[in-house]
Amino acid sequence: MDLNLFFSQLLNGLSSGAIYASLALAIVLIFRTTGILNFAQGEMALFSTYVTWWLADQGLSIGLAIAISVAVSFVGGAVIERVVIRPFEKASPLVIVIATLGLFLALNSLTQVVFGTDAKQLGSAFPDTVWDVWGLRIEAQTIGILVVLGLECVALWVLFQRTRIGLALRAVADNPEASRLLGVRVGTMLMFGWGLSAALGSLAGAMVVPTTQALTASSLQSVLVFAFAAAALGGFDSPLGAVVAGLIVGIARALTIQYIEPLNNIELVVPFAIILVVLLVKPAGLFGSTQVERV
Amino acid sequence: MRGRALGIGTRAGAALLTVGVLAWLPQYYGATDTALFAKAIYIAIAALGLNLLTGYNGQVSIGHGAFFGFGAYATAILMNDHGWDFLATLPVVAVASFVVGAAVGFPALRVKGLYLALITLGLAALFPDLVTKYVHGTGGTTLVQPPLPTSPGWAQGFAPNDDQWRYYLALTIGIVMFILAWNLVRGRFGRALLAVRDHDAAASTIGIDLARIKVGSFAISALYAGIAGSVGVMVTGLANAGRVETFQLSINFLVAVVIGGTATVLGPVVGAWTFVFLERATQDLFPDQALLSPAIFGVALILLLFALPDGIVGGARRTGRFARRKLQARRAPRAPDFPSPIREDRQ
Numbered sequence: 001m002d003l004n005l006f007f008s009q010l011l012n013g014l015s016s017g018a019i020y021a022s023l024a025l026a027i028v029l030i031f032r033t034t035g036i037l038n039f040a041q042g043e044m045a046l047f048s049t050y051v052t053w054w055l056a057d058q059g060l061s062i063g064l065a066i067a068i069s070v071a072v073s074f075v076g077g078a079v080i081e082r083v084v085i086r087p088f089e090k091a092s093p094l095v096i097v098i099a100t101l102g103l104f105l106a107l108n109s110l111t112q113v114v115f116g117t118d119a120k121q122l123g124s125a126f127p128d129t130v131w132d133v134w135g136l137r138i139e140a141q142t143i144g145i146l147v148v149l150g151l152e153c154v155a156l157w158v159l160f161q162r163t164r165i166g167l168a169l170r171a172v173a174d175n176p177e178a179s180r181l182l183g184v185r186v187g188t189m190l191m192f193g194w195g196l197s198a199a200l201g202s203l204a205g206a207m208v209v210p211t212t213q214a215l216t217a218s219s220l221q222s223v224l225v226f227a228f229a230a231a232a233l234g235g236f237d238s239p240l241g242a243v244v245a246g247l248i249v250g251i252a253r254a255l256t257i258q259y260i261e262p263l264n265n266i267e268l269v270v271p272f273a274i275i276l277v278v279l280l281v282k283p284a285g286l287f288g289s290t291q292v293e294r295v
Numbered sequence: 296m297r298g299r300a301l302g303i304g305t306r307a308g309a310a311l312l313t314v315g316v317l318a319w320l321p322q323y324y325g326a327t328d329t330a331l332f333a334k335a336i337y338i339a340i341a342a343l344g345l346n347l348l349t350g351y352n353g354q355v356s357i358g359h360g361a362f363f364g365f366g367a368y369a370t371a372i373l374m375n376d377h378g379w380d381f382l383a384t385l386p387v388v389a390v391a392s393f394v395v396g397a398a399v400g401f402p403a404l405r406v407k408g409l410y411l412a413l414i415t416l417g418l419a420a421l422f423p424d425l426v427t428k429y430v431h432g433t434g435g436t437t438l439v440q441p442p443l444p445t446s447p448g449w450a451q452g453f454a455p456n457d458d459q460w461r462y463y464l465a466l467t468i469g470i471v472m473f474i475l476a477w478n479l480v481r482g483r484f485g486r487a488l489l490a491v492r493d494h495d496a497a498a499s500t501i502g503i504d505l506a507r508i509k510v511g512s513f514a515i516s517a518l519y520a521g522i523a524g525s526v527g528v529m530v531t532g533l534a535n536a537g538r539v540e541t542f543q544l545s546i547n548f549l550v551a552v553v554i555g556g557t558a559t560v561l562g563p564v565v566g567a568w569t570f571v572f573l574e575r576a577t578q579d580l581f582p583d584q585a586l587l588s589p590a591i592f593g594v595a596l597i598l599l600l601f602a603l604p605d606g607i608v609g610g611a612r613r614t615g616r617f618a619r620r621k622l623q624a625r626r627a628p629r630a631p632d633f634p635s636p637i638r639e640d641r642q
Contacts, residue, residue, distance in 0.1 A: 037409050039357075084597060091604045094355060097412070098553045099597050101546050106593030112586045218539070225420045232413045266424040272417035279406045279414075 007136050009258045010251060015142040015211070016226075017250020018149040022204035023220075023227035024234065024242035025152065026197040031236045032173045033193030036085065036096050040103035042224030044080070044198050046217065047107055048073040049205030050115045053122045053215055062125045066206045070199045077198025078191040085194070086187070112217050124210035145207050152200065153243060160239075169193060226253070229271040233278055235288020245286060248274070317466055321459040330530060333462045335571040336469040337526040341544075342551035342563030343476045344519020349549070350557035351480060352512040353492030354403055358415030360544030361422035362517040364536040366392055366524025368430060371534035374441035381444045381529055385468070388521045396517020400510045419545045426536045439534045465526050472519060477560050479515070488512055489558070520548070554599055556606025565607050573599075 023045065030038045038044075048069050055065035084103055088096050126144035130137050160166035171179040172189040180186050208223055209215045230249045234241025249271045256267040263269055278286060321329040341363055348354050366388045373379040373387065399418060403411055432439040446460035454460040479485055490498040491508045499505050528534050547570060555566020577591040603610040 037412070087601050088604075091600070092557075093408075094349065094553060094557065095600050095604050097355065098550060099600055101550070102593040102596035102600070104593070105546075105589040105596075109586055109589035109593070113590065117586070221538075221542075222420075225416065228413050228416060232410055236409065265428050266421065268417070268421045268424055272414065272421065275417070276402055276406075276414065279410055280402065285410075 004135055005258070009254045011136075011138065011142050013251030013254030014247060015139075015145045015250070016254065017230075017247035018145045019204055019208045019211075019223060019246075020226045020230045020250055021149055021243045021246025022152060022200060022207065023223060024230035024246045025156070025239055026200040026204065027227060027231045028234075028236060028239050028242045029156075029193055029197040029200065031231070032239075033169060034081075034085070034190055035093075036100065037236070038197070039097065039100045040080075040107055041197070041201055042220040042227070043104050043107035043111070044073070044077065045201030045205040046220045047076070047111050048198065048202030049122070049209055049215060049220070050111055050120070052202070052206050053120045053209075054115065056122065057120075062123050066125060066203070069206065070202045073198040073202035074195040076195075077201075078195035080198070081191045081194035082187075086190070108217055117217065119214035119216050122206070122209045122215050125206065141211065148203065148207060149243065152203070153239075156239060165189075165192070225268070226250075226271060229275055233271070233275050233285060235285025237289060238285065238287035241285055241287030314470065318463070321454075321462045326456070326458045329458050329462050331571060331575060333458075333465045333526075333530040335568045336462075336465045337523045337530060338547060338551055338571060339564045339567035340469055340472050340526060341520045341523035341548045342555070342567050343472055343560075344516035344523070345548045346552045346555075346557060346559075346563045347476060347479065347488065347519070348512050348516035349552055350559070350562070351485065351488040351492060352509065354509065354512065355408070355412040355549075356415040356513075356516070357412055357542075357545050357549065358399075358418035358422075359516065359520045359548050360541040360546075361418045362392055362396060362520035363524040363527065363544050363548075364422055364426065364534070364541055365395060366521030367528045367534040368426065368439065368524075368536070369521070370525040370528045371439040371441045372430075374528075375439055381464075381525075385522065385525055388525045389518050392521025393514045393518040396521075397510050397514035399517070400513025403509045403513055404506055415545075419541050420538070423536045423538045423541050432534075437536065440532055441528065441534075443529060443532055461529055465530060468522065468526055472522060473560075473564065476519075480560055484508075484511075550596060554596070554603070554606055556608030556610070559606070559608040559612075562606050562608040569607060 023041065026045070027038060027041050030036055030041070051072055052062075052065045052069040055068055056062050060068070080103070084099065085096070088099050091099075124141055124144075126140050129140040131140070132138075158166075160170060168179070168184045168189050169192065171182070171184055172186050172193075176186050179189075204223070204227075205220060209219060212219060226249055227246070230246035231242055232245075233249065234243070234245030252270045252274060253267055256263055256270045260267075282288075317332075320332050324332070341359060345356065345359050348356055369388045369391055370381070370384040373384045374381060399415075402414055406414060426437050430437050430439065443457065444461060444464065445457045446454050450460055450463075454463055480488070487498070487503045487508050490501070490503055491505060495505055498508075524534075551566035551570045552563050553566070554569055555564065556562030573595055574588075574592055577588045577595060578585070580591060581587050605613065
């Protein structure tokens, strides 16, 4: 077996896995704070990525464009929570699922109306340097994506475990009624959670586009499928699970494409087969918490 | 509840009138509209099945577009490559979809709620890839275009055009599937579905076989989606399963169920027709802005859900109950307001 090839596929898998992990983190954030599975997550990130592209197209440096887009997405996510999701606070989960699907359709077509349907080119935030380590080609792009993911994790950990606002967010996720009684502004926290999630999605979008050919309205849909797979594999309520599972899904996908000939073009089987097996053994996901039910 | 609200005669009359109107539609409207009505019928068939799974049994699926595609390809390939008659393919599709549905539904024994929804999402994402890999249709594409059924000699009196004949075929199949669903939910199986949805652990303690009900409802809903796919091929003339189409179909079925009213037999049918016309209306609103129509549709969907969270049929029932209570209050103003031992809103 060609070890070099194996390791370069591993790196490929890691870099796409890090992107799945970013978006999976965004999904988990919303799920933890509101109990909603947001199917519009990918399209929210798509819109943010177009904003990044537009800013870069106006002549801003790519880093600045991403930073502004993250801020805009934060506000946008909070507004979406307040305007679209809050009215369904007391509705059944199925109705909320359909509402996020409505949001999915609306955002996707709005993006095309606002920014046009032609494919866009978006530069990478990282230099295109390639290091040669014992014959293995390591791209700065790959390292950059992994570093960003690492920073995201650290920032989220600090936010959730070491700040008052993080404590309030966790309290709201755990028990909204009791939090309200203790004076936590539940509504504001929910908006904050959605904003944070949209900001993460915006980062994920800015990372993924330079690795694909171009930015189009369907750029993030397959990423969303893999991110969902990662969220399910890790357990919907576990940020750590999302990151680990995102990397697993990415690596499994890259290795399948390289090594398993009969699964050519249907490599999507692999993440879902993994999920199925994991869920059959551990129904709450790898890192998820199980819920005890009483009759 | 419904039994008391409307007598059996009234309901039979309403059903006959509805079927009469549905049968009259293609006589009055042209080919374009007839195709639209036929689309509403095959979406209604799939939604009927999905409602058994999602509405009655509480298992959400975002992957039924895959079963639809399965049925569509089975019919198209049997007709195109093996020269089968359209109607002859239906039993085969029904059995095959049922078996595939049972196989896919098997994880539902362990995997619940949102996790199951995600497994089915994987199904919807995977199916187009499978088709691309294994189906070799017209000119190397994945499209299969079978010869469509034509209006036979004896039907010339009421369906001189082929599209009318196909509409009547679709309508007949739709009515059969509707009556089947109606009987299914009114019997032992239907009550078991609800019991499992509301509390599966409790249901199993009173002797309901969870595995049979959960996998069974998955298989039956897959059967409905498969038949809907066959009818879809007959109406549109081709089987196709792009990534986007499969996902969109899956969403469309769910939308039809939810806007019609979950866990009501009539809901998916009303929802499917509403959906088809809502989609058409948003396309017509800005004819030169085709891109904008999904946005308007998405917003309209969210507004509709906001106004009628329990769907059109659920909302209508609620209004009916409210009106009856007001009427009764007016007739007997001093009647003591004892709570009835049997809850009225049991439905």
